[in-house]
Amino acid sequence: GAVVSQHPSRVICKSGTSVKIECRSLDFQATTMFWYRQFPKQSLMLMATSNEGSKATYEQGVEKDKFLINHASLTLSTLTVTSAHPEDSSFYICSALDGEKLGEQYFGPGTRLTVT
Amino acid sequence: DQQVKQNSPSLSVQEGRISILNCDYTNSMFDYFLWYKKYPAEGPTFLISISSIKDKNEDGRFTVFLNKSAKHLSLHIVPSQPGDSAVYFCAAITQGGSEKLVFGKGTKLTVNP
Numbered sequence: 528g529a530v531v532s533q534h535p536s537r538v539i540c541k542s543g544t545s546v547k548i549e550c551r552s553l554d555f556q557a558t559t560m561f562w563y564r565q566f567p568k569q570s571l572m573l574m575a576t577s578n579e580g581s582k583a584t585y586e587q588g589v590e591k592d593k594f595l596i597n598h599a600s601l602t603l604s605t606l607t608v609t610s611a612h613p614e615d616s617s618f619y620i621c622s623a624l625d626g627e628k629l630g631e632q633y634f635g636p637g638t639r640l641t642v643t
Numbered sequence: 644d645q646q647v648k649q650n651s652p653s654l655s656v657q658e659g660r661i662s663i664l665n666c667d668y669t670n671s672m673f674d675y676f677l678w679y680k681k682y683p684a685e686g687p688t689f690l691i692s693i694s695s696i697k698d699k700n701e702d703g704r705f706t707v708f709l710n711k712s713a714k715h716l717s718l719h720i721v722p723s724q725p726g727d728s729a730v731y732f733c734a735a736i737t738q739g740g741s742e743k744l745v746f747g748k749g750t751k752l753t754v755n756p
Binding site: 531533559561570571573576618620622624632633634635636637639 | 679684685686687688689732742743744746747748749
């Protein structure tokens with residue numbers, strides 16, 4: 528099956544710094560990628576939709592200036608958490624849409640972010 | 644407003660028995676439904692899906708049933724195995740739309756040996 532990677536798998540950073548998370552589709556081209564955040568004991572929350580070559584579409588309540596998304600190529604999308612705070616600590620997961628397979632999104636393994 | 648609901652946060656079954664995970668939705672525009680399995684600290688993995696034109700889809704030990712009139716779907720796992728222990732997410736999508744998955748909150752399944 529299709530593979531999506533994320534890097535890094537876990538990162539610890541200090542409050543006020545920025546962290547970049549990469550999401551790559553390894554064997555298919557993904558014109559659309561999604562970024563999710565998972566809180567403990569809660570569902571996956573969609574943060575934004577990333578479309579190659581255009582600006583990301585953010586869900587209501589998600590600060591676009593804080594969570595910068597760049598989808599520069601058909602296989603790479605990045606999420607940058609700027610000026611991170613402890614409340615940003617979470618598990619961030621990306622998914623990539625294979626346009627040839629309706630409805631199925633391939634998820635990355637996730638990135639655990641801890642802000643101290 | 645939660646459009647996809649999984650009202651049971653957890654379920655515990657004995658190995659070899661049937662596991663039934665339920666999901667309800669409110670948006671009648673949803674026409675494609677998926678189940679994902681998730682282990683802690685990992686991304687979800689696709690399990691099985693069903694289109695609204697069907698009422699049943701089977702793949703090995705996994706069967707998904709869809710009742711459109713009740714806006715209800717369920718995932719049956721038979722027989723349940725300890726390795727099935729995970730959180731199961733129900734998700735819905737509107738075909739031809741933005742392709743955004745709408746997830747339920749998940750049900751944690753524990754299969755006891």
